[in-house]
Amino acid sequence: MSQVDWLSRLLQMITITGKLEVHCTYGAPWRVAWSQSAAHEIPYHVVLNGRAIIEDPETKTNRELLAGDIVLLPHGSAHVLHDGSGHPPGTTHNRQGSAGWTLSENESPGEHLDMLCGRFFIEPPHDRMIHDYLPATLIVRAIDGHSEGSIKSASNHLVSLVELMRVESAGDKPGGCAILNSLTSALFTLALRAASESEQAPPGLLALAGHSRLTPAISAMFTNPARPWNLPDLADLCNMSRATFVRHFQDKLGRSAIELLTDIRMSMAANELKKPGMTTEAVADAVGYRSVAAFRRIFTEKMGMTPGQCRRLSREVK
Secondary structure (H helix, E strand, O other): OOHHHHHHHHHHHOOEEEEEEEEEEEEOOOEEEEOOOOOOEEEEEEEEEOEEEEEEOOOOEEEEEEOOEEEEOOOOOOEEEEOOOOOOOOOEEEEEOOOOOEEEEEOOOOOEEEEEEEEEEEOOOOHHHHHHHOOOOEEEEOOOOOOHHHHHOHHHHHHHHHHHHHHHHHOOOOOHHHHHHHHHHHHHHHHHHHHHHOOOOOOOHHHHHOOHHHHHHHHHHHHOOOOOOOHHHHHHHOOOOHHHHHHHHHHHHOOOHHHHHHHHHHHHHHHHHOOOOOOHHHHHHHOOOOOHHHHHHHHHHHHOOOHHHHHHHHHHHO
16 A cells, blocks of 8 residues: 555545635735634645745744745644734725635735635544644645656645635635635645655654655554554564664654554544444454453543543534
């Protein structure tokens, strides 16, 4: 199984949808503050034209965003976007578009910004896994390259996706809202793939995705999580010694292969619990636990709720 296959399995296991909320067209100076998001929400911003500074009020750090940059905040952190001038922002005027998102404008005469803002929604209780394995802030750049290699890259595919989002957000055509929300969902997957292809991929699943030598073990865990995998088995799949495998996995993921296997099992178990007629005993067996008591304990620890509470939550969501 290839790297893309296991990433697809992860995103099939964790349902993520998207929604465009605001189309910002500002002249400098401007400033927008976003409060902490709910646990199952990931804010995103796409800079179509111009530049922006994203600031973390808690750490007092900031990063510059340029045209083509996409920023995701997987932990839903509070943040501020501004033009970087330090001047008081101009008054904004918001109006609801017929397609379902808000158009936010100002009358400031300075450097122009065109930006799309929205959220991804993670079906609970899978938000915990996303938070554990993705960085607090993820910035991906869509690059319009011309070489054969860049044409095949995920970052270059983002160019086409972002351009289509720009066109749809600028128009008022039938189906625009549905198209943009579908493109937003694709944006999440392409952004993860592009980040994993970067040489500076942050520790976690993205760095792991770019480490081809570890792919056989990761793919095996996603394909057959119920198998009683141990470290020597997984190391053998990667043609590594146990010590080398453990070191590479810890360096890239920031946690052990067994911890990842447990999280995969619990996420799959959450999906199985939603199925009518599936008992806790049957779910435990399906994800590799012979002891139902051990399964209940680990599921509650990892997912923040008991199997019974998870089953009831899925019924309420429906």
